[in-house]
Amino acid sequence: MAIRRPYVLLSAAVSVDGYLDDASPERLLLSNPEDFDRVDEVRASCDALLVGGNTLRVDNPRLLVNSAERRAARVAAGRPEYPLKVTLSASGALDPALRFWHTGGAKLVFTTTAAAPGLRQRLAGLAEVAAPGERVALPAVLDELGRRGVERLMVEGGGGVHTQFLAEGLADELHLAVAPLLVGRPAAPRFLGPADFPGGPGRRMRLLGARTVGDVVLLRYAPKESTP
Numbered sequence: 001m002a003i004r005r006p007y008v009l010l011s012a013a014v015s016v017d018g019y020l021d022d023a024s025p026e027r028l029l030l031s032n033p034e035d036f037d038r039v040d041e042v043r044a045s046c047d048a049l050l051v052g053g054n055t056l057r058v059d060n061p062r063l064l065v066n067s068a069e070r071r072a073a074r075v076a077a078g079r080p081e082y083p084l085k086v087t088l089s090a091s092g093a094l095d096p097a098l099r100f101w102h103t104g105g106a107k108l109v110f111t112t113t114a115a116a117p118g119l120r121q122r123l124a125g126l127a128e129v130a131a132p133g134e135r136v137a138l139p140a141v142l143d144e145l146g147r148r149g150v151e152r153l154m155v156e157g158g159g160g161v162h163t164q165f166l167a168e169g170l171a172d173e174l175h176l177a178v179a180p181l182l183v184g185r186p187a188a189p190r191f192l193g194p195a196d197f198p199g200g201p202g203r204r205m206r207l208l209g210a211r212t213v214g215d216v217v218l219l220r221y222a223p224k225e226s227t228p
Helices: 033-044 053-059 068-076 116-122 138-147 159-167
Strands: 007-015 048-052 084-088 107-112 128-133 152-155 173-179 205-213 216-226
Touching (some): 007 033, 033 173, 033 205, 048 159, 053 084, 084 138, 107 116, 128 138, 173 205
Parallel strands (some): 007 173, 048 152, 084 107, 107 128
Antiparallel strands (some): 205 216
16 A cells, blocks of 8 residues: 655745844744744644754754644544654754753654664654664655654755755645845855756746735745646
């Protein structure tokens, strides 16, 4: 029986000039309270949430469903209180003190066969470590998540992870919250890096919707679909 991969939803908040953050030590808050609540609602609808290992190291996120009502609704529906938290790390250089490991429910790390033994030792009792191969290949990650029953996966960054999902044609939906800010710092992280995206620069993705969320504009696209 063929493995059914999860529906992959990429989610990011960016400045008008396409940055995920500025270059200062403090995180730049691009979203507003209304948009943070929207993201929380989307998280609650998913089976798993994924961020890259570099995002864990730089931002130290908890990656939770914050609303008690939404968590209660998940439990009432027979689902875990929190979605599965997933990260990727080819190097295995992940600090066990990060908040990611100490909040929420189950955690899963994808790494390489070479890095797995040391990472399992460091994260013993904190997370499961999976090593599907000599490199962290996204198709293998999605296959494994599908085997674990993940039907809807929310990918929250960072830029390298978003770039890879889009370049490999693995994203089903993109949520882009555009904040009315200009960053303009060359050292700041951008939403996407250079890549050979499917269809090239002339391909137009299909727009699923656009709406304002406070002073943020939410754009929803179907990356696998093109306009006529």
